[in-house]
Amino acid sequence: MKKARRGIYAAAISPFNEDGSLNSKKLIGYCQHLLSDGGCDGVAPTGTTGEGTSVAMADRLRLPEAFAAAGIETDRVLFGTGAPASGDCVALSRAAIDAGYNNVLVLPPYYYKSPSDEGLYAYFSNLVEKIANDTLRVYLYHIPQVSAAPISTSVVNRLRAAFGPVIAGLKDSSGDFEQTRAFVEATGGISDEFDVYPSSESMLWEGLSIGTAGIISGSTNAFAVNVQKARKAPEGPERDAAMEAVRNARTMASKYPLMAGMKTLEAWRSGDDSWLRMAPPLVPLTAEQKAGLRADMDALTSAAT
Template sequence: MKARRGIYAAAVTPFNADGTVNTAAHIAYCQHLLSDGGCDGVAPTGTTGEGTSVTLSDRIAMPAAFAKAGIETDRVIFGTGAPASGDSVALTKASCDAGFTNVLVLPPYYYKTPSDDGLYAYYARLIESVARDDLRIYVYHFPQMSAVPLSVDLVLRLKKDFGAIMAGLKDSSGDFSQSAAFIEATGGVDADFDVYPSSEAMLWDGLSMGSAGVISGSTNGFGALAQTALNAPEGAERDAAMAKVKAARAMASKYPLMAGMKQMEAWRSGDDNWTRMAPPLMPLSDQQRADLRADIDAFWEETA
């Protein structure tokens, strides 16, 4: 089943002291995001989830743990990209075998300036090796981090050749004109191709053109605000809801996003273990933590 549309959190990942994933805390957290957290879905092991820093064994085991916990399969898009195509195949098979057939796949990001033919071959090998008609791939355009942009022509070629298996795209470029270009070229939701910008500040700009929602790091902390804006009627109510969304996003953007969202969860849960980061990333400094606390308190006071 294709992933439902709407508000997604690129879920942060809790680590044990030895660097392994705290699976129980991770599942409980994603369940929170899917309920009180206001999200329609979660995207674990993406950029905000430090997915490229999670061991392959932990990433392979994760979908089965989510399935055992009863998390609905159409509410999860697992990140399964890897520089080695065989690793991406193994991760994607593990996700599909657990019932989670929707996957978010970075391009192979070690070699820079690959040709479109080379990138096409990577995704084609993944599709042919997994060999499942129910596989649904969301390609992941994040040139600032991967340094491997995905061209509109490549996306159209993959969509033409692999049909429904090419389910959509996450655009983390931060440039709405890029999201708009992908939507216009593919037809967006009207053509059953789901483009997700990476900021909830772009929510209604995207929806008005045919996006499927957003997949965002800051919805870890502010998903309920985005959900309110998603469901608000057009006019003054929606404008007011979106003003809160944009203010929250701007506040979150003042801090390292992953560390900031983890700090917010540490406060919410009362568990400081949430502040652990996978090296080379680091937790917030004492000053950053104090500033974030003050900003959050002021934000909720001002928007109450």
């Protein structure tokens, strides 16, 4: 079992059946697309953009085995396994590691707001101790505007001191680059084998320049190819132009509810309107929003030609 490879990840959107259950087969096919023509180095299913906290536990528990049966490389997947109940987090993480997927992206317990550092340490240490497998690699998930449970640098370093390489990295979805910088400076970033991932591709080169590991983003469901172009471009005018295209796409995507917007784009790409289904309380784009998104996508395409 390998640590997750570094690079550009999509926080993969989730397809649902008519009865609201997760369509695992379609999700696997979609992730295979992301990992090939979609331009991604890796995928993060059942995370925030994947409506993971709205997916039934039974579906989440079965998913890693289905990924394994499909032969998706284990170092290219970060399963979201966070849950308010520590026992559910352990069960989801164990299902992943039992299927060969040892890299997990773990939300803090997000029902009780502003928990203490001691409480957060207890939650994450419980996960590591209950799994009791040295191949486990935990990526902490800092998204305080949603979880209301911020993860401090002191908690991160206390966990690393206790569990070493098992605490492998962190996704910083705060949207604040100075917060990303603080995580890198506190941990040493990739130079000390701790992989910090900002959540916006607009921060790609700012992040790489200080020692981040790549990007994990919701909008890379649609725009990872652009991000890879910017990542591989030589410094200078070519990179500047590529990053401008990345920022323009990210700015456009941010005009719409992210999950519904990405699902609409996938429905258009695949010709499959079942992608428009959302897990309550989230809802699809309105007709007006769809028209705006279509016009914005046309404008992006025209600007790129």
